[in-house]
Amino acid sequence: MTVDNTGYSRLGDPGLLHRIDQLFACNVGDYIDLPQLVVVGDQSSGKSSVLEGLTKLPFPRQSGLCTRFATQITFRRAATKMIVVSIIPHARASPEHANKMKGWAIEVQKLDAKTFEKIMEEVHEVMELSDHQTESPNLRRTFSNDVLRLEIAGPDEDHMSVIDVPGIFKNTTPGKTTKHDIDMVREMVLGYMQNPRSVMLTVVPANVDIATQEIVEMARELDPDYDRTLGVLTKPDLVDKGAENDIVDIIGGKGPGSRVQWSVVRNPGQQELQSQNTDRHSEASFFRDVRPWNTLDKDRVGIVALRTRLQEVHTCHTRREFPKVKSEIGKRLKVSREALRTLGAERDTPEKQSRFLLDIVKRFQDLVSLALTTNYGADDLFDEHLELRIATEIVRRNTIFSEQMEKLGQEYWFNSKDELGKESIPGSGLALLSPPEEGEETARKSSANDQFNVRISSDPAELDDILYDQEAIPAPSSNIHKWLEATYTNSCGFELGTFDPNLLSTIMKRQTTKWTSLALGYVSDTVAIVHTFILTAMPSLCADERVRTNLLSNIMDDLIERYRMALEQVSFLLQVERVGTPMTQNHYFNDSLQKCRQKRMQAALETMVVKDICTHGTVVRLEDIVHHNPMSNTRHTVQDIHDILESYYKVARKRFVDNVCMQATDYHLITGPNTPLKLLSPAYILDLADHQLEDIAGEDPGLKRKRKQLKKEIDELEKGRKILL
Template identity: 40%
Template sequence: MASDATTPAADGLGNQAILSKIDKLRELNVGSIIPLPQLIVVGDQSSGKSSVLEGLTGFSFPRAAGLCTRYATQITCRREDHESVSVTIIPRPQADEALKKKLRGFHRAATKLDNAALAKIFEDANKAMGIRMGTADTSATGGAFSEDILKIEICGPSQSHLTVIDVPGIFRNATPGKYYQEQGKEALLTFLCSKGLTTDDDVLLVRNMVKSYMANTRTVILAVMPCNVDIATQEIIKLAEAADPGGTRTMGVLTKPDLATEKATRGAVLDLLLGKQSNLSLGYCAVKNRGADDNESTMAQRLQSEVAFFSAPEWSSVVDRCGITSLQKRLRELLMQISKREFPNVKAEIERKLKACESDLSAMGLSRADESSQRLFLGKVASRFQMIAQSAVSGQYIGDPLFKTLPSLKLATRMMELNENFANDFWKQGHKFSIDFNGEDDSEQIYVSKTSNELYGNVDLTEYIEIENIIETEDYVCSKPSNRPLMEHVKEVYAMNRGPEIGTFGGTILGMVFEEQSEKWDALVLSHTSKAVVLVHDFITQLLAKLCPDEQVWEQLWQLLLVDRLRSAYQRAMDHARFLLAVERSGRPTTFNHYFNSTLQKKRADRLAKGLDKIQTVASNSDPTEALWYRIDSVKNHFVAKDNTEQICEDIVDTLASYYKVARKRFVDTICQQAINHYLLDGEGSPLKILGPDLVMSLSAKQLDLIAGEDAASRRHREVLSRERDSLRAAKKVLRE
């Protein structure tokens, strides 16, 4: 290839460095992870693609049939002091390590290569890639096409930096070798085998390969088409339009202009070169191919023939778009332009992809191929679970970033909200009959929650099927206390259950009226404990999902190890709540709290005070509005006439009211402290302490493999991530050079 003195900027040292780095990124298979700036040459079979590439690179491709059209070929021209040609293979990204090592070991180099030597190199490359060249080829292990890339580096003092990628030509029909074999046409079959048999799968593979290269948004598409066909019907143009709807990165290359003998055909070609009837921003160029039977002419002779052809008057208006030299110049400028523009984006995308890849691998943990690695993996999960659970229960949310990204893990806050609502319901309407405390409870204030309703809203008791038979799934809405006077109810109970006592009442009477007064407690407590169970279960479920992103590990860990143990822990909490209800409501009313007696005495004093208005008062010596004075003997002789039943029932009401107040406060604290805090949060049998290092250490080798062993899909995913990580790390090193 002759040097082009008109484009010195494209060959500057800075530009050369950018292009060289992009080439190295491509060698590392970074192009399969992120789009890289590149030029690709696409076209139908027999469209003149090889001749265009030969003109662009100065590299004479071997003429042997089927040797250089079976895979993508990356051709890099580089300016060096000495001439050399180097041929290597870039393995496909999904190749295993053994195949990668084999393919990377392929290397052929020389100063100059003739056609026979080149044909031998391509044949060796085909064998290395396992390409099937025909039915007689028993050594091949693959298909007729490969996703490996053949890399050709051409260096010399006359070269300018240019990298183009040639992909196999589009074809529509598979070689009908099977049909002819069945017909016994051995001579024709032998001919077809020498060409290389192809199947319908090969047709699809090539089409998908071409489409994947064209879909790269940083790719300039060189769509090669012969002049002697209707351009509008060319499939390669349709594929280019699908990949590049705006036509901003597609250039048409028209070949074989000497075969466009009809005036109308040449007119259509000239219109395209002039930009008429074309939606391609990069336009069209025309080049003249070497003749089909021309195997002898040199590159210089080809250029001379091309210059002579396009010197005809009819091409004068488009001479700047004719010839291989003009195409070379345009492509170097395009490649440099897109490379300089996209290079910062490529660097940033490599950084983002590497971080994401390392994050995914970190989430998967170390490889879990044996018992030791499996136990280590689960041990780390259990330790992290315990650390976060302890922080969640104690409210130390600053210790782990998970609390910021997933605020619903703030278990202490959510549980405090739940307990406050429970205490409020008990205080406001947990009693069956209204009790008049005559204002002595004015000092009691309702809890006012400051938490967010959006974050800590209603608890869905039906969310988790696995615990539905343990908890109460119907949300209990506590009704307001009855407006019926408590005295009337107590009189009825006393009338039906009075004993032989005179002036007093038996202990069973108080127990009976207390049990009725507290009949809402069962539903309130069981509903509250159920909600607390759901909060804990929700916390465990969400946290495990974060710590075990591998769905297979999560499923096995949950089903084989945790769910039954969790159900038992929840059952213990519910059973204890029922036990506390039975003790408090069904047992003999008992308290040693002095507050009970103080309240009772106050209530009796209040009843006495209500009758003082019937006693004659003595005016004060000073202002009579300031106070009322009673004679001591008048107070001593004061009494209210009541029958025995009324007096006893008043005593029952006063005693019940005083005891209920003490019992309510005691019971709310007991439920929250024991059934919730101990059984669900802090106790040794808490569900939050089930998944711990001790449990992991107790697992057998079989259990470990069932839970933490990697399945085939996980191993493949890890291998893909590891390959991408290694490629991206190597890419970062290239970018730093």
């Protein structure tokens, strides 16, 4: 027989159902719960017969073809008549199984009992279900989580989505069902009932104790207010004599479960089913002529009344749920768009891959520019990640380096009277000590045991092999004159009243011993600051972890090479300052030397000052100067060496600090033409070969599938949103 739904297809408000039809047609139901009807009950409760009465579809009744999977029956209006049968694989299906299920579909012009039976046999075979007759149940499954979909379209159809699920059961049948089957079916049925937009047709035989039925309890737990539950009693003709009035009371709202809207139907018997002209005339006669069933309200008996009541519940529920559906579509659409945005632009060709990477490096360079100009207010990232404030970090480290060099760089304190007092280096916790006064040697020895770290930043894991290790250095020692005298005595030649010029190189090298640790420690910290900036910025600029990892991996060797150049520049400057010939054209050297000598002379003359009763200032008698205690040549030379070393050391130290900061850090790491910050540039991306672009930015198959699915989802949700406007 062909499908004839005349008089059976209008299950609710035409306007609402038309919009449901449109939502289902654009697959919105794949993403959010849409109003639908689900028929549930125990095995042999008669639910398939109820479904047949509602849909007029000739469901097969062979024992081997009973409901062993969910069947979704969808009616929708279309210009031409069409019946399509397909299988929807379950969500956890393997790719092979899913492809097999998706690959099976047939289209028929009519769906009579014979055709339907043949289709069901083929579906069982495709799903690899056991027939319990020709093979052991251990070889194939009895039930499947896949869904059989019947899509019936035609000009006279209104949308109705009905789900028929396997009946739940408690006892196993040897050779047919197992405990696993019991749990599997219950979980499947529960999954459909949990949809808050499912109207549950709870089918229960009238000849059993309704209060003990598991399906009734499941419906009560999921729908305690019974807003979406409609009870259907079947097999009234099998109720024991004397028990009919109890069923009548339940239907009339007087017995157990009276809050449920109960209806009663009489399904065709076996003899009637064998007739080629099965209809519902015998049911109408039963409720008209047989007591006490003919005393029930007419709107509670028969399949036609059930359809009317179902229409009321379904329409009311659909109208109530539509605002929620609209809201959920909007929320899901927003989430899907954001998910697609995080994937970035599509990258299936070298050109698209190049554009994708160019966008990343452009935004990276924009961020670098903002960071170096301290325009931190232009991007919230600077507030979220303080490590990105690279200019501030570098300036702070420069200051610490300069003060470390000033206070810790010399091996021995100079005997000057103008050194700074005790203070601290900002951000380092380092107490800086001035040279000891005469007579303070004991205290100086105690302070000299202090140790100070040359590094203040932790090393990124990738750079452990190239950065200078943490090292603690002591404060400068005292007694510089003893050291200078010993050095001079052990290296003097035939000079008269002077010293070998090479001696200055020797003592300068010893006095600057700590420069190596301080300078390499400083530049290692600035390298760490730059590298941390890159690592911190990338996740915010490229959400795709695979691309980010590949891109960083591809540039890592070049980054390390540029970091090495900065460290090598420090080594070069150390070689020039500590091993090369002492040299300067800075007039500050002469000025400083003259000041040292003048201060030494002033200190000597201060012991000869006499009181002047007049107001002529400080007075020294000339004869006292003449009779001043003479100084040995060695002591005089040592003092001269000290003054020259101090004057030159100050010039060299300031020059060295400036050169290291400007050349190693600023030029090689920050603003030069080949800094690590400029490695990720458009030029770098444009030089990549096609295979490199594919390796870095090519989409893996999983990402391609995800992008395709998100595009499909957004398109279909957008259509659904427009339907509900």
